[in-house]
Amino acid sequence: MNIIFILLLVSFVLLDVGCCSSNASNSGENLEQKTTNVVSSPVKHSQPTAIKSNAVKVEAIVDSVTIVDEIDFRLFITVSSISVVEGSETIAETGGQHLIVTPEFYKEGNRKIDKRHERNMKLLKLRTYKQGDRLQGIISLNSNGRWILVDVIHD
Numbered sequence: 001m002n003i004i005f006i007l008l009l010v011s012f013v014l015l016d017v018g019c020c021s022s023n024a025s026n027s028g029e030n031l032e033q034k035t036t037n038v039v040s041s042p043v044k045h046s047q048p049t050a051i052k053s054n055a056v057k058v059e060a061i062v063d064s065v066t067i068v069d070e071i072d073f074r075l076f077i078t079v080s081s082i083s084v085v086e087g088s089e090t091i092a093e094t095g096g097q098h099l100i101v102t103p104e105f106y107k108e109g110n111r112k113i114d115k116r117h118e119r120n121m122k123l124l125k126l127r128t129y130k131q132g133d134r135l136q137g138i139i140s141l142n143s144n145g146r147w148i149l150v151d152v153i154h155d
Contacts, residue, residue, distance in 0.1 A: 054141050056083065057138055058082055058137060059080045059135070060136075061133070061135070062130065062132065062134075063077060063131060065126070065127060065130075071105070073103065073127050074101070074102055075100070075126060076099075076100055077099050079099060099139070100147065101147045101149040104123075104142075104149060105119075126152065137151060138151045
């Protein structure tokens with residue numbers, strides 16, 4: 001008789017828990033339906049009016065030059081000073097920064113580098129620079145996060 005009483009008690013408890021869980025589930029669904037309101041951000045972001053260049057004029061000392069192929073190379077430089085190019089915003093730090101820069105050659109319509117183009121001739125001359133040589137040029141950070149040497153400024 002005790003066994004029957006215990007079984008009945010356990011079954012009532014299980015039924016009661018099942019009913020509560022069902023009610024909780026229903027109230028959870030109601031809660032979800034009630035809380036799906038769209039909330040707009042209180043912060044208003046202004047739309048940019050134009051894309052600004054990040055080009056900067058640098059004076060630097062060449063640490064080394066690494067030749068990649070018959071045209072391409074990498075310059076390892078230590079920046080001595082930085083000045084902002086008109087209409088640009090700088091993201092470069094002040095002097096003393098060590099950078100690796102890659103030349104940004106002018107390319108013809110067929111994407112071929114024109115070795116006779118004035119800017120390309122100035123960039124190609126940098127292949128001969130040695131440690132300690134001074135350089136003035138315009139650098140920019142490209143979309144891949146790499147510094148590119150856009151132009152060389154000769155005194």
